[in-house]
Amino acid sequence: MRINYGMAAAFAALFLLGAPVSRGADAPPPAQQDKDDKQQKPVPEPKLWTTRNQIRIGGKAIDYQASTGTLLMKNEQDEPIALFGFTAYVRQGQDQRTRPIVFAYNGGPGSASAWLHMGILGPRRAVIEDLASNTRGPFKLVDNEYSFLDRADLVLIDPVGTGFSRPVGKAEGKQFWGVDNDIKSVSDFIVRYLGDYKRWGSPKFILGESYGGIRTGGVSYDLLTRHNVALNGIILVSPYLDFVTGTAGLNSDAGDANFFSTYAATAWYHKVLNPQPPELLPFLREVEQWIDTVYHPVLYKGARATPEERQAALDGLARYTGVSAAYWDAANLRMSENQFLQELMRAQGKTVGRIDSRFAAGMPNRIAETTAFDPYASAVAPAIVAAFNDYARSELGVVTEQKYVLSGGLYKDWDASHVQPDSNGWKVPYANVLPDISYAMTMNPKMKVLVQTGYFDLACPYGTVKSALDHLNITPELRRNVQLEFYEAGHMMYVHPASMGKFSEDIKTFLDQSSN
Structure with a gap:
């Protein structure tokens, strides 16, 4: 007999909605029961997988430790709220008090860091054929000669709702999914990492791509004012910085x-x-x-x-x-x-x-x-996803049944409003972090800024980037701290072979000049 499960479910729903619910005299009401169940829900333990590896960069052997896992983040009441995923690459045999460290992430909002990780920053990278459809395996990994591990350590961050990061305990995604909530949670992770891994003395940098520009602008100010963490520099890759001047089609x-x-x-x-x-x-x-x-x-x-x-x-x-x-x-x-x-x-x-x-x-x-x-995303994303998942499990030693979320689509639920430093606590409906960067540079005049933008980027066009930088409210002296580099490629200029070397050298030079 073939059962119509859809009709059965509909009748069951009607029955449950229409019938009175009987419960014992001592049973809590349903709302209280749900609340109690949520409170009693076990919190997953943070995990860490560690491997030792070597790569040759510029003809020199670089020994490094790779650590992939999660940090358990807590709120002000010491309650667990998130497992925050990351992968850290730390060169061995170095003085960590003087060794630069770079925290890096992609944007979205709702994008994991695998794009940067597998595209250009990690010691291993996916082989991407430029201007081709990278949709047919086998997908290959190679040593990344463009990595900056010869200059600085690297921590790739996956914000909550992306990668292996997720809310836990009584926390919900909406507590993280918004301009200001995201800034706060990423700042808190960075501070936690600095403490857990004894990196407070290191020269500190942040690299953010795309929406990561808004995140970095906010984090640079938030770290300085809420945690007294001063950055040596920020690297803005194809950055989105201001909703109004950075968006077409709004009659602006x-x-x-x-x-x-x-x-x-x-x-x-x-x-x-x-x-x-x-x-x-x-x-x-x-x-x-x-x-x-x-x-x-x-x-x-x-x-x-x-x-x-x-x-x-x-x-x-x-x-x-x-x-x-x-x-x-x-x-x-x-x-x-x-x-x-x-x-x-x-x-x-x-x-x-x-x-x-x-x-x-x-x-x-x-x-x-x-x-x-x-056409770009459909040509490149399959290789990035396959490469990262294979790499994480076969080389980084990650053992998990959890899916790595490359793009969580969080932008649909994102709170785009932002409290700017000069808004007297009022939330501006659409984010503009130029005031955040202006204040961070003014309060920390030694902080340098490297901006990288491609001529063929229509997600964050170079005209929007130039306009944003022109409207930073800083002195002529501080403008000397801002460096703008162009590439004959798109948003992720590192898939373009001719731009990969320039991208890498621009960052290495910036790190060298800003670390002392």
């Missing part, structure tokens, strides 16, 4: 203008311009000047712009992107990156990558205005 003049130079770079790369400029950088300098003198002023004027000014803007929009003036006119001179990625090569049946706009793939829905998938 700065946001829409800041994306345009990467629209132009993308059009140049895919050779859809007529005439096609021979070189990228001279072309971008021309586009940037046009944005400042023509495009941004017209956006600011809105309906006050003259017909001649609007037409000049339309001519430039078409000339620098290859997208028709008619389309730009219908879009009222503004376009989100998703609309642009669909429209740029629609005639060829292709959609373009947001994370790295050098990538392109087929377009199943040729009339869609927004992208259903990212």
